[in-house]
Structures are given as structure tokens and as C-alpha cells.
Amino acid sequence: MSSINKVALITGGSRGIGRDIALRLADKGIDVIITYHTQREAAEEVLRLVQEKGVKGTIFQLDTSNVKTFDVFKEHLSAYLLQEGYSALDYLINNAGTALYGRVEQITEQQLDDAYNIHFKGVFFLTQKLLHLLNTGGGIVNISSGLTRLTFPGSSAYASIKTAVETFTRYLAKELADRKIRANVVAPGAIETDFGGGRTRDNKEINEHIAALTALGRAGLPSDIGGVVAFLCSPDAYWINGQRIEVSGGLAL
Secondary structure (H helix, E strand, O other), X not given: OOOOOOEEEXXXXXXXXXXXXXXXXXHOOOEEEEEEOOOHHHHHHHHHHHHHOOOOEEEEEOOOOOHHHHHHHHHHHHHHHHHHOOOOEEEEEEXXXXXXXXXXXXXXXXXXXXXXXXXXXXXXXXXXXXXXXXXXEEXXXXXXXXXXXXXXXXXXXXXXXXXXXXXXXXXXXXXXXXXXXXXXXXXXXXXXXXXXXXXXXXXXXXXXXXXXXXXXOOOEOHHHOHHHHHHHOOHHHOOOOOOEEEEOOOEOO
């Protein structure tokens, strides 16, 4: 496939949901650029799998919680796009994140700051930095959480910050409409990954509790999410804009 393919940037694409997003975009013939924080080997493996599907790809190291690094990242990204013959970036998927569990009285200021930096401040300013690199008619997908709708004790800080991401997304959809850039939220339910130390995947009690609350009778898998994001990065989804799409198998209906 040639460099006239569309190209998507996925933050946190080395594992879990981000990994599946990269693979499902590749299935649609979309070239991918993935960022990783520390797991370079895992990112290289995703890149290998993407290339086996016949599309181009590359990896960049990026700490999405550190806004001061974004200018250098943008320079490297711009140089790569130019080198490979892309007119611009077509899709931005803000996926990178970490878990934060703790009841209100347990959360420290530092924990809240760290979660805010990666889940909101980083998303806001990385999007801002890359806006001029986005093609007219492109798209932004921000990954949120089912916890913005549901209330599970111990997730107040994380869920509140993700709620800010959802509001930000609606504003993006409105403010970027003149460039026909769509912005949507995908909100996964509880997914079996290493997120949060793998608690949904590895803790039998939590996994069974989630399964019992879910209409389709199990916890989610990364493969349940990537295809939805890939769909939003396709012409078939053009008329979906400013929406929150929960992908949870019918959790707590």
C-alpha cells in the first residue's frame, strides 16, 4: 500500500486497548503511528504486526503527562509525515492513560495531579499542538470510561477527570466543525487488560462481579474496543460527531 493511505496517531498504542486500536486500524488499511511511554519492545511488536497487515507504521516515545515534551514530539512527527509523503495526520486517538483507585479520603494531591496531567491536561494540549497537523475532514477519538456514567466507589478522581475529557470532546466537535473534523468519545466498560495492575483481568471476584452486571455476561476484552474506534475513523462514521459511545456489553443497564 502506498503513502497516500490515511494515517492515524494512537497514544499508548503498545498494549491493551491501544494495541487493538492500532491493529484494527491496520485492518482497514490505515497507516499507524503509535506512541509508547516505557514499553519500547511491546511497541515494536505492535509495529511488526501492523506491518504484516500491509500498512506502514512507526513508533515514538512520548510521555503524555509531560506537556513540555510536546513541541519536540510535534517536530519529530511533522518530519516523519513529510518524509513519508503524507499531506497531514488524518486521525488522532488519545488513548494513553493509567489507573487511579482510591476513595475520596484516600486520594493525595500528587495522585490527583498525576492523573489530571495524563488524562486531561495531556489530552488537551497534545490535541492543541497537533490541530494544525490534522487534515480537513479528519477525526479525533478520545478514550474515556464507563465510570463517567456509573458510580463505583474508589473511582471518583479518575471518573471526574474523564468526564472533563468528554466535555472537551463536545467542544472540539463544535469548534472544529468549520474544518469538518469530527470528535467523539469511546467509553469502554471494565476491560481485561493490565490496566490498574490487571485487576479486571486477574481478580476473579472483580471479574465475576462485572460479568454479573453486564447484559452480555462477561467483562470486556481489548478486541471489543478497537473495532469501534476504527469504525469512527472511517467514512461510514462521518455523520457521528460530538458523541459518547459506551462500549461495555450492556454494563449496569
